[in-house]
Amino acid sequence: MTRGSGAGPGSRPPLILLVPACVAALFALLPLGYLAVRALERGPAFAWDVVADERTLQLLGHSLGLTAVVVGACLVLGVSLAWLTVRTALPGARAWSVLATLPLAVPSYVAAFAWLSAEPDLAGFGGAALALTLVSFPYVHLPVAAALRGIDPAQEEAARSLGHGPLRTFVRVTLPQLRPAAAGGALLVALYVLSDFGAVSLMRYDTFTRAIHTSYRASFDRTPAAALSVVLVVMTIALVAAEARTRGRAGHARTGTGTARPAVPTVLGRWRPLALLWCAAVSAVAVAFPLGTLGYWLAVGTSATWDLGGLAETAWATFGVAAAGAALTTALALPVGVIAARHRGRGARLLEQAAYAGHALPGITVALALVFFAVRYAYPLYQQLPLLVGAYAVLFLPVAVAATRAAVLQAPPVLEDVARSLGRRPWQVLREVTVPLAAPGVAAGAALTFVVCMKELPATLLLRPTGMDTLATRLWTETGAGSFAAAAPYAAALILLAAVPSYLLGRHRT
Amino acid sequence: MNDTNELHIEGLTKSYGAGEPVLRELGLTVPAGALTAVLGPSGCGKTTLLRIVAGFLRADAGTVRLGDRLLSGPGVHLPPERRRIGIVPQEGALFPHLTVARNVAFGLTGTDRAERRRRTEEMLELVGLAGYGDRMPHELSGGQQQRVALARALAPKPQLVLLDEPFNALDSALRTGVRSDVRAALCATGATAVLVTHDQQEALSTADLVAVVRDGQVAQCASPQDLYRRPADPWIAEFVGDAVLLPATVDSYGTARTALGPVPLATPPGGPSAGTVLLRPEQLRLTDTDSEGTVRGTVTDICYYGHDAMVTVTVEGHDTPVGIRVAGPLPVSQGEETGIRVVGEGSLHRGGGLRG
Numbered sequence: 080m081t082r083g084s085g086a087g088p089g090s091r092p093p094l095i096l097l098v099p100a101c102v103a104a105l106f107a108l109l110p111l112g113y114l115a116v117r118a119l120e121r122g123p124a125f126a127w128d129v130v131a132d133e134r135t136l137q138l139l140g141h142s143l144g145l146t147a148v149v150v151g152a153c154l155v156l157g158v159s160l161a162w163l164t165v166r167t168a169l170p171g172a173r174a175w176s177v178l179a180t181l182p183l184a185v186p187s188y189v190a191a192f193a194w195l196s197a198e199p200d201l202a203g204f205g206g207a208a209l210a211l212t213l214v215s216f217p218y219v220h221l222p223v224a225a226a227l228r229g230i231d232p233a234q235e236e237a238a239r240s241l242g243h244g245p246l247r248t249f250v251r252v253t254l255p256q257l258r259p260a261a262a263g264g265a266l267l268v269a270l271y272v273l274s275d276f277g278a279v280s281l282m283r284y285d286t287f288t289r290a291i292h293t294s295y296r297a298s299f300d301r302t303p304a305a306a307l308s309v310v311l312v313v314m315t316i317a318l319v320a321a322e323a324r325t326r327g328r329a330g331h332a333r334t335g336t337g338t339a340r341p342a343v344p345t346v347l348g349r350w351r352p353l354a355l356l357w358c359a360a361v362s363a364v365a366v367a368f369p370l371g372t373l374g375y376w377l378a379v380g381t382s383a384t385w386d387l388g389g390l391a392e393t394a395w396a397t398f399g400v401a402a403a404g405a406a407l408t409t410a411l412a413l414p415v416g417v418i419a420a421r422h423r424g425r426g427a428r429l430l431e432q433a434a435y436a437g438h439a440l441p442g443i444t445v446a447l448a449l450v451f452f453a454v455r456y457a458y459p460l461y462q463q464l465p466l467l468v469g470a471y472a473v474l475f476l477p478v479a480v481a482a483t484r485a486a487v488l489q490a491p492p493v494l495e496d497v498a499r500s501l502g503r504r505p506w507q508v509l510r511e512v513t514v515p516l517a518a519p520g521v522a523a524g525a526a527l528t529f530v531v532c533m534k535e536l537p538a539t540l541l542l543r544p545t546g547m548d549t550l551a552t553r554l555w556t557e558t559g560a561g562s563f564a565a566a567a568p569y570a571a572a573l574i575l576l577a578a579v580p581s582y583l584l585g586r587h588r589t
Numbered sequence: 590m591n592d593t594n595e596l597h598i599e600g601l602t603k604s605y606g607a608g609e610p611v612l613r614e615l616g617l618t619v620p621a622g623a624l625t626a627v628l629g630p631s632g633c634g635k636t637t638l639l640r641i642v643a644g645f646l647r648a649d650a651g652t653v654r655l656g657d658r659l660l661s662g663p664g665v666h667l668p669p670e671r672r673r674i675g676i677v678p679q680e681g682a683l684f685p686h687l688t689v690a691r692n693v694a695f696g697l698t699g700t701d702r703a704e705r706r707r708r709t710e711e712m713l714e715l716v717g718l719a720g721y722g723d724r725m726p727h728e729l730s731g732g733q734q735q736r737v738a739l740a741r742a743l744a745p746k747p748q749l750v751l752l753d754e755p756f757n758a759l760d761s762a763l764r765t766g767v768r769s770d771v772r773a774a775l776c777a778t779g780a781t782a783v784l785v786t787h788d789q790q791e792a793l794s795t796a797d798l799v800a801v802v803r804d805g806q807v808a809q810c811a812s813p814q815d816l817y818r819r820p821a822d823p824w825i826a827e828f829v830g831d832a833v834l835l836p837a838t839v840d841s842y843g844t845a846r847t848a849l850g851p852v853p854l855a856t857p858p859g860g861p862s863a864g865t866v867l868l869r870p871e872q873l874r875l876t877d878t879d880s881e882g883t884v885r886g887t888v889t890d891i892c893y894y895g896h897d898a899m900v901t902v903t904v905e906g907h908d909t910p911v912g913i914r915v916a917g918p919l920p921v922s923q924g925e926e927t928g929i930r931v932v933g934e935g936s937l938h939r940g941g942g943l944r945g
Contacts, residue, residue, distance in 0.1 A: 493682040496645055499669035500676045501696030501745060515686050 486520020
């Protein structure tokens with residue numbers, strides 16, 4: 080099977096794919112390159128002054144401290160819930176497992192809105208850490224649960240038969256095998272926290288992202304913002320590189336365990352009530368609380384605070400800009416995804432990695448880079464819709480490329496060989512075989528991109544045309560001003576609009 | 590017309606990266622209208638050979654000719670879509686988004702719709718699946734999918750059909766049936782075909798000609814009978830079937846002296862010599878221990894298959910036990926003494942070494 084794969088390691092992708100893929104890759108790298116140019120424009124000495132400034136060190140402390148606390152809390156929540164739902168006889172394990180993934184759908188600023196509106200005193204480090212933990216622990220829960228399912232129970236049985244008790248077996252045999260999955264999840268959480276703007280800005284806790292935003296708004300000199308962005312980007316790139324490494328190793332460790340039979344669930348005995356209480360408590364604060372708060376504010380809101388016309392207009396604008404973002408992103412991702420799936424040369428890998436640049440770039444830095452670029456080289460685009468759509472494409476190209484690549488990989492390359500042998504030229508194979516077969520997966524990727532575009536906050540704040548609001552920016556503004564009842568309908572609309580593609584995706588899979 | 594469909598391969602060399610070459614100046618001629626099996630262990634280069642002939646891979650050196658057309662050669666690489674070579678991959682690889690009829694018609698371009706439909710129906714009938722045109726591939730069994738894949742490959746009347754281990758994914762009960770159906774369909778169209786396989790039974794029972802590939806070269810190309818009876822060396826002998834290999838000295842009368850007694854040779858050497866004599870397990874018979882001149886041995890193992898049984902016997906003066914195929918009821922049980930008699934002729938291999 081593997082030897083039968085369509086394109087050999089040396090084969091070159093056809094030009095019809097290669098040219099658009101290179102355009103997409105250059106597009107994705109543009110912000111990164113421009114950021115570096117801009118930060119060093121006033122000379123390395125000036126940039127160094129900004130970076131080595133006491134204020135920068137303070138931001139660094141804030142960002143790293145927040146990241147460490149959130150990652151630690153997510154590990155505790157994620158690993159404990161994964162073990163309870165996968166490996167024990169917990170009543171309703173499946174339902175708890177679903178509940179533990181739901182927070183992924185809650186944008187950090189919605190969580191921050193919920194907690195702030197209930198207790199305004201939470202603003203600061205505690206509130207930011209709470210909100211971020213409760214939206215990002217599924218990043219640990221999901222891979223650890225998958226790894227737990229993948230571990231062959233025969234290993235644990237062997238350990239038990241060799242005289243180890245259940246606890247010793249867990250610590251000596253199970254836990255070491257979970258480490259790659261947990262580490263990968265933890266790095267994703269760290270990346271999320273470092274790039275987050277919504278929660279920290281609403282909680283008024285100064286990290287890099289908030290400081291960059293403030294600096295950009297406060298001063299006409301944008302070099303300090305650029306220099307801070309470079310520091311932030313360096314940190315996130317280091318994290319992404321570390322994450323890629325653990326992912327490679329984790330994948331390696333998991334091969335060959337595919338057909339393991341399911342483990343016999345551990346009986347919880349007298350710990351059962353406590354385990355149930357723990358699951359219920361996490362679900363309550365991470366899922367029920369934000370929804371409940373939202374419901375409360377919707378209920379207390381009166382016609383005076385409800386501006387239905389404004390809401391509809393904002394929802395429509397959000398829909399439009401997110402659809403445009405998803406369309407552009409998917410179009411750019413298509414050639415890169417096909418090449419990534421079918422060609423394994425060094426050039427193909429480079430193209431794919433370039434397209435993944437957005438994965439390492441916090442939204443605010445991409446926005447800044449595009450602002451600089453537009454002001455200097457394309458002034459008519461400044462504060463116009465195309466620039467915002469372009470920022471979405473840079474940020475979410477990884478989402479669409481990953482979906483396209485996976486969709487193309489689903490179709491065995493031998494189908495393309497057969498089509499060639501039956502007289503089709505490469506571009507005809509693409510049109511008649513590759514694309515039709517990948518279409519459902521590509522569409523799913525487009526839907527996912529649509530959702531993330533709709534929820535995007537920091538880049539939208541900086542790049543939106545004057546006078547235009549999306550649901551996210553409106554929610555942010557109202558919450559920032561303390562008008563929680565006015566903010567609630569936007570949060571509700573955001574969750575509803577985001578739920579539609581998610582629902583369709585779920586139906587498509589079954 | 591068939592005479593123009595001969596596949597002629599010469600000096601084919603291919604290596605991946607800086608590694609050992611996978612094909613080393615491989616040469617092979619596949620006669621028109623015949624089904625030729627390319628048989629080899631995994632990693633011998635047979636899949637690489639198939640992919641070069643189909644045009645999915647470029648060879649480092651050598652030529653591939655089909656009839657009077659040069660497909661691959663120095664500076665020449667005809668793309669797969671212009672080779673007129675059909676392929677039947679492992680597991681069929683039908684296009685899952687197209688109906689059976691549209692799968693079969695996929696290669697029929699440049700003809701009008703009525704002609705396409707006629708040819709599609711003709712092909713489906715040929716493989717015994719008339720009336721299945723509107724089904725989707727996933728609604729067919731594995732054997733049916735494989736037959737549709739053959740119909741799809743044959744529909745555009747290719748000059749050559751390549752079958753890449755097409756029966757691998759089928760369970761053994763189904764395999765024999767599909768195999769003979771495929772053979773019948775290929776015969777009916779008179780197509781030249783190459784079957785790549787690592788299964789020696791499949792090669793011997795299906796093909797007109799078998800080419801054994803070892804270390805990137807054709808070690809022997811012969812009819813199934815010749816290959817089994819007169820393998821070129823002991824390695825091939827063991828690869829295409831169970832073999833009894835006995836060190837021997839040959840006297841001036843052309844009789845080999847072995848641990849199993851004197852064995853007449855099919856093609857005796859001119860004078861006295863030494864080497865390894867090959868016998869097949871069905872050439873050995875169990876006899877009474879007391880008849881005169883019999884070689885004696887002890888039964889150490891019995892594998893019973895139903896239609897026959899393989900009896901393993903250790904013989905004094907020969908360190909590897911020999912296998913004896915016994916049809917019908919078993920006259921011995923484990924641990925018993927038995928006599929052994931050789932029937933028919935053996936073939937002599939010089940050099941003696943087992944691994945070539």
